[in-house]
Ligand SMILES: Nc1nc2c(ncn2[C@@H]2O[C@H](COP(=O)(O)OP(=O)(O)OP(=O)(O)O)[C@@H](O)[C@H]2O)c(=O)[nH]1
């Protein structure tokens with residue numbers, strides 16, 4: 542448990558570690574580390590410092606190089622650090638070696654995301670899903686745990702002792718637990734499938750997108766509902782479905798869990814019902830936070846995940862949200878108002894010295910983004926700007942889909 546606050550103690554102080562290589566350059570790693578810091582805060586920790594290392598191939602024993610590991614160890618000891626978080630996946634044995642070295646808890650991005658999900662799961666369904674994912678993450682990490690514990694106590698670490706047997710018993714218990722949780726989920730999935738079938742012939746629209754882009758805020762606005770939304774990652778873990786009526790055309794709108802870079806595959810597998818919601822949707826509303834400097838990467842990650850779960854070729858309407866917060870001169874957004882020729886001439890550099898300015902709705906509509914991601918709409922769920930265009934687009938799309946599908950029946 543990261544969140545020290547709950548037990549009445551002080552917040553855990555964390556440092557973050559990332560590596561720079563061919564796949565992730567210095568600019569990318571800054572963005573990834575920003576996100577990791579946000580994840581750490583969401584989990585209830587205080588990000589104190591970041592360490593990066595240029596490394597083409599991770600060290601098999603400690604992931605980062607030995608020298609870097611020593612440097613971090615000195616910092617950990619001198620600054621009362623409780624937690625070391627790696628942005629990349631580290632193997633169970635690397636995690637153990639690092640914990641031995643630092644004498645502190647070591648987590649990777651996957652472990653951190655699982656921790657957040659565990660803290661945030663409210664319904665028994667979400668709890669079961671997260672518990673399964675956690676056990677599957679834990680299982681390979683129980684291997685050799687005995688030698689690890691033995692070394693910490695100053696023992697010899699020889700195999701075959703009572704402790705080794707204990708770990709084997711633990712592994713058997715975890716295997717059994719995984720089996721039971723899977724059975725429980727199959728049963729819940731069956732119930733959820735029946736519920737979905739009972740929803741009748743209404744067109745289904747699902748909100749999808751990266752975490753924290755404003756899906757739940759938009760859901761509340763469209764369905765006049767009260768779904769939990771806040772400026773933290775993974776505010777939503779359970780799918781919510783509401784009936785929405787626009788100008789007498791009814792449809793079902795669902796709000797789902799947000800995506801993130803390197804979403805743990807254990808979670809993707811265990812959130813089957815959430816993903817089924819997307820599989821059975823007729824229209825996907827891909828919500829994007831256009832004020833985020835890395836919004837294009839976030840869009841790519843969402844599209845990649847959608848393809849991975851087999852829903853990539855559904856009708857997608859892109860909803861660029863948070864236009865109230867868009868400013869010129871920000872990382873990728875400064876290209877919005879420029880055409881490609883200007884970029885090739887290098888004119889965009891002038892933006893860097895200008896004071897960042899808001900970008901108007903008209904300018905956004907005329908931008909290359911509007912053409913590239915058709916059909917799309919620019920809105921602010923916060924100020925409600927241009928919500929009428931989104932509603933009109935939804936109305937037209939749902940209506941024509943309904944007429945095409947049920948030509949002999951007009952419910953509106
Ligand atoms: N400035 C601005 N903030 C917004 C807008 N829409 C939503 N937000 C804020 O963005 C944060 C995240 O909103 P949510 O609706 O919880 O986002 P979500 O996509 O449901 O997030 P998860 O459930 O965590 O995946 C909240 O603090 C909202 O108030 C907007 O149009 N403009």
Ligand SMILES: [Mg+2]
Nearest residue numbers: 756757776777
């Ligand atoms: Mg949400």
